[in-house]
Amino acid sequence: MWCARSIARACFRCSRPNSTALRQSWTQSQAACSHGLHRNSPQAVDRVKFPACDCAPTILRTARLRRGPSFHAEAPPMTQHQPAPKKPAKSGQPGWSYLAHKLLQRLQDHEDLPDPDAGATDDDPARMSDPRPPALTSHTLLTGLRLAASFGSQAAVNAAITPNAITLLRGVTAEDWPALHYILPCLLPAIWQIREQKPLDSFPIRRLPPRCLRLIPIGSGDRPTDLARLLMVGFDSAAPLLIVLAGGALPEPRLQDRMQVIDFAPVDAQILQALLARTHPPARPGDSAALQMAMNGFHPGMADLLIALRGATVAEVAHNLAALRATRERAPDDPPHLDDIGGDSPALSAARAMVADLQLWRAGTLGWHDLTRTVLFHGPPGTGKSWLAQAMARSAGFAAIPASFGEWQAAGHLGDMLKAMRASFAEARRRAPAMLILDELDAVGTRADRGPHQNYRVMVVNAFLALMDDIARDEGVVVVATCNHPDLIDPAVLRPGRFDLRLTVPLPDAATLAGVLRRHLNLPEPEIRDLAQRAVGHSMADLDAALRGLRGEARRAGRPLTSDDLRAAFGADDDPAMTRRIAIHECGHALVTAALGHGQIQHIALKRTGGQTRIRRAPRAGLIADHSDLLAELMAGRAAERLVYGTVTSGAGGPDDSDLALATRVALAIETRFGLGAEGPLWLGETTDWLHDKAIRHRLRARIEAAEAQALAILTPHRTLLEDMAQTLATRRELSGQEAEEWLEKVRTGEEVVATHAPESGPSPVAASQPPACQTG
Incomplete structure (x- = not known):
């Protein structure tokens, strides 16, 4: 805290011979304190007789008018604070410019004074050779300008320090808080002090003295019980209260309704221009416009800003920011913001909704337990599941903590693996708010596996379940997992409460x-x-x-x-004839599905090695007719090829998710599990061993061939429609659900067309679906 001794020593710069007078000044300031006067008070300063020199007027004015940052508990007995008159901003300057000027002036005045406890003396030759005070750092200036822009005017500051006032300053990050903590006292009038309440402080039994502001910072690592105790201390007094959300959140969002909420202003072009006016040479014509363009919609981190500000001129700073923006926008490894991704698919919509809720939680308007905090993205390899998870973390402003079962298993034997697993969860807690991104979740396996490593698998699954349950009780950590085969995961891992959402992410559109x-x-x-x-x-x-x-x-x-x-x-591998045949196949699936009315087409696309039609299946009663219709939909692609070309390809077969594989499983279930086949009301198990039974195989073939014939009968009256729709798909390579609907409606109404113009291309949703859905190809 700056006292009369510090002010007196400042005179050494021009009155070194007056050392005796200076010692007398210090003695008199001590005497003033012995009379019950605070050394920093105007009364104490008035009792000090400063040496007669050119600095005396400046020293006296400094002592009376300025105060350095102070977080002391005791407040000096001062006169009641009077609101300062609002000064109009100069033309072209923001309304907060006058408040910023006063705040930074107080801060600079404080920095000008030598520290009486510092090791260097006033006889230091370096200090004597350059008597100018050191300039404030860019980080300090930026924080001060942002604080002034947040409050806007001295009137808002005065309102925050009136008795019973409760002010919530939100949007402060962990990197903002140290500088803001130092600058906050300079926002207040000279007669005010700040008492900061921390979680480990003892519970106060006395009220704060007048002209004292209670400060409660809430960090990301603060536990809800500690926060509730801190807030109780703040509310238990008429003293004005300032709560700073420094990465944390209020334990009860409803409390925000009773507070004056102020958002900590982000660095924008106006704030940056105000900074450059203090730190750089005057801008040349066009520099301000370049700076405005570089910062428009761009929010770089503090480290990036400070690097850009190393430019010697405003033009260089604008150039640095523009280059940084271009690098960020084109960096292959830098995940995008969700707002930069087009479409409204179920996966993207769910990701956006989760991020929006997380932002409400950070703002203190939504409780943590009201959020969806876990999601599993699954789909074929390379579709961008991890990319989407990284975009969620960036959009929410959460730290991204990547982990995977492969990395954990690489740590060593079972004990080492479990230790690595616990370390990832602990890191997510430590860096909260954070998003734990778990790749290869299907590697967790299932406890139902009766293989030679069953005991190992059981211990891994049990440990993972315990960690998921523990982290669900704490605030600030979201878990986003990705995998290719969710059917390989233990059902207990996927139950609601551990993973609330499960969303398919197929190929991008x-x-x-x-x-x-x-x-x-x-x-x-x-x-x-x-x-x-x-x-x-x-x-x-x-x-x-x-x-x-x-x-x-x-x-x-x-x-x-x-x-x-x-x-x-x-287009290197494109074969126009093969592309058209694949389009015929996929449009056949879509038209038969629409004609039977058992599902909604969400997306049709051509892939490098085939096609894909995403269908949202409608619930069915499970009648034999329902299963027969499903078989017809699965065989419709093959039927469409036969209708147009007179032959079929192997496109309907192949992998275990092909049309023929799915149709075979449905037909086998009718015979052996659903009680609707020739075996009667028997359940013969889920095994595929029955395929070795010649009689059952014969019945399955008959059902599948009948389904293909049913699909062919539906498509034959609509052959022209089928070929026109396929031509459009071959040209565009995809049709969204809305675009496909323009064609499919003709099947439902029985309308036939001879020639059709392709609908205009429009935006398509991101390739993702959610259950219940089916993909055919």
Whole structure:
């Protein structure tokens, strides 16, 4: 705390011979204190006789008018604070500029004074050679300007220090808090002090003295019980209370309704211009516009800002920010913001909803236990599941904590693996608010596995379940998991409460691919859309590998990457005849599904090795007719090929999720598990060993062939519609649910067409679906 001794010593710069007078000044200030006067009070200063020199007026004015940052408990007996008159801002300046000027002036005045307890003396030659005070750092100035912009005016500050006032300052990050903690006292009038209440402080039994502000910072690591106790201390007094959400949240969001809420202003172009006016040479014409353009919609971190501010001129700072923005927008490994991803698929919509709720929680308007805090994204490899999880963390402002069962297992034997698993969960707690992103969740396995490593699997699953249950009780950690095969995961892991949402993320559509290309390439929008359409059917991993490979080829050739390179890469394997046949196959699925009315088409797309039709199945009663219709939908692609070409390909068969595989399982279930086949009301188990029974195999074949005939009968009157729709799909490579509906409605109404113009292309949702859904190809 700055006392009269400090002020007197400041005079050494020009009155070194007056050491005797200075000692007398210090003695007199001590005497003033012995008379019950605070050394920093105007009364104490008035009793001090400063040496007669040119500095005396400045010293006296400083002693009377300015106060350094102080968090002392005792407040000096001062006169009642009177609200300062509001000074109008100069033309072209923000309304908070006058408050910012006063705040930074108080802070600079405090920094000008030498520290009486510092090791360097006033006889230091370096100090004597350059008597100018050191300038405030850019971080300090930025924090002060943001604080002034947050309150806006001295009137708002005065309102926050009136008796019984409760003010909530939210939006403060962990990196903002140290500087803000130091600057806060300079926001207050000189006669005010701050008493900070911390979790470990003893419970006070006396009220605060007048002109004292109670400060309660809430960090991300504070436990709800500690926060409730802190708030009880703050509420148990008429003293004004300032609560700062420094990464944490209120334990009870409803309390916010009784507070004056102030958002901590982010760094924008106005704040940056105010800073540069203090730290850099005057801007030249056009510099301010360049700075405004660089900062428009861009919110760099503090470290990036400080690096950009190392530019010697405003123009250099604007250039640094523009370069940083361009790098961030095109960085392949930098996850996007969810707002940069087009579409409204179930997976993306759920991700956005979760992030919106997390932001409400951080603002103190939503309780933690009212949130969806766990989600599992599953789908084929390379579809961008981890990419979406990283985008959620960035959009929510949460720390991303990546982990996987593969990494944990690489730590060593069972004990080492469990230790690594616990360490990941502990790190997420420590860095809260955080998002724990678990890849390869299907590696957890299931306790039902009766293999040779069953005991190992049981211990791993049990340990994981315990960690998931523990972290669900704490605030600030969201768990996002990804996997390729959710059917391999123990059912206890997937139950609600551990994973509340399970969402399929198939291959990305054109809208998603366009967003990725925009981040990587500086191309006109029409070219971006054209390339995105050509890239439909490629996974996110395919796209990333293609971009890296093409950049390398262009670099070795000594030329930039062009859109022609990408067009050639994305269309290199295209066979127009095969593309049309695949489109016929997929449109057959869609038309038969629409005609039977048992599902809604969500998306149709051509892939590199086939096609995919996503169908949201409607609930069915389970009658034999319902199962027969499902078989017809599964066989409709093969029937469409037979109708148009007179032959069929192997496209309906192949892997265990192919049309024929799914149809065989449905037909087998009718015979052996549903009690609807020739075996009567018997349940013969879920095994596929019955396929070795020749009689059952014969009945399955008859059912599947009848289903294909049923689909062919539905498609035959609509052959022209089928071919026109397939031509549109072959050209665009995908149809959204809404676009497909324009064609499918003709099947429901029985309308036939001879020639049809393709509907105009529009935005498509991100490739994702949620149960109950079916994908056919």
